[in-house]
Amino acid sequence: MNRDEHASAELVARYAAGDPDIPPDRLWAVESHLEGCEVCRVRLADVAPPPVAALSAAVWAALEPELTAPPARVRHWTRLATWATPSLVPWLIMTLLVLFAVVVLELVLPSDAMPSAVLLLAPIGPVLGVAVAWSRGLDPAHELIACTPRAGLELVLRRTTAVLVVVLPVLLLTGWLTGDSAAWWLLPCLGLTSAALALGGLVGVRRAAVATSVLWALLVVGPAVVRNAVPVVLVPAAGPWWAAVLVAGAVVVLMRSRAYVRVDNW
Template sequence: MTGWHASDDLVTRYGDGSLPEPDAWSLEKHLETCGGCAARVSRAVRETAAGVVLAEVREAVLDVPRTAPAAPKLAPAPAQTSVPSVRPRLARVLWAAGPAVRGAWLPAVLLVAFGAVALAYGADFTGARPLLLAVAPVVPVAGVALSYGAHADPLHEIAAATPSAGLRLLLTRTAAVLAVSLPLLTLAGVLLPSSDAPGAAAWLLPGLTLTLASLTLAGFVGCRTATAVTGGGWLCAVLAPALAAPGGRLTARLSEQLSYCLDGAAAQGGWAAAAVLCAVLLAARRPAYDHLEQR
């Protein structure tokens, strides 16, 4: 609970239904932790015409048990332990994490990580680390695309109507995607044999920046288009020069391109500056996410 409380004008406009949806959602979220403001809003609603009708309905409902026959007494329910409460909590966590973590995206991340290790040690492929570093920054971007929107979540319309929807829900699911992909792919990079490619952790900042860029661009063009632009742009930047290299130099050219994009203080500093810029733009355009990916 913070020191902020709803003003009288805000409470009055909420009671008569004239408060805009984003402001109403923010107020409702505040009421979850502030009993004083909740009591003021309740009084404001009761003073409206709708409040009078609701009061009459409430009195009619409360009068029913007085005239209705008494219901037979039932045996007391057995005391519940704390174990069943774990399941609803786990269900809420999985819903907030998003369809990507619950669905096929997680096996895909495992396939990328273990596939790179298998290529390096099973097939003696020397280009396993450069290939992993080229693909790794796109993995969390793809996870964001698969975790938010009506195309991925059958309950998206319901979730989008809650006070916790919009940018908050998008960031929650993005954090779940990053929490899975970042450590797993970095560990796979550490296990791979060293080569001329950058270190195993060199992709972390670019991967975070590409994810933030996708979220920022999603406020303009939608989540799927934004992730396709950022992820596709990265793959074209690192893979196109390698594929155009003369015969037999694919791995060497890919390592050179990755070193140019990921290695060194200048490259990492550029990615850090881009991440900060994307975060600022994301915060500035927060209202645009209240109706993101809604039909």
């Protein structure tokens, strides 16, 4: 049976009656044809036996309200999932609690006891959020979202923006309470996030974010606590260098935009 050739009335009637004597090749051909031919499906419905017609009518009556109802809730959650993931909620709560504890600690301890914890931790705050946003094991809608047309660089930037929109105001508030100006940590914060995304094009965004956070803790936070001094990378004079890191990371991300379509970057 050609694709443009309709099934004969006899074959449609035999198929509707469930004739076991239809040759397998013709049975496969008519079933394949019915999938794409509305005319033959209508002819099949007209000659279907009463029990089959009654069953089809009952199934359609039960499914029609759900099929014709506007899926507003589905669209709402799908749109939300492109900007955030439910796994971010526990992380945001933990971040708020940690920053609250840091503020209390800095207000209680003498100012010269150790470098500002807000200053040391602020640059990796969004980076950790990006790691959670791209964790395959923590995102229940991973397979669904990863298969969408926007699952590449656009989705990476959407979820990174969602993290920054939530984290930066909290960091600004804690910095204001502890007296740590954003001029000290804002550019390092954006620069590290950009560097983590650029590295994510090679090893995966989650791995890159975790690696960036670990290296920051080992190379910057640890020595600063031991020496009881603000690290050189967090002084205002380092701002131009962090701006260069931010721009370089953004350029690498744009040049390697196709790399973020790979599933392993999830």
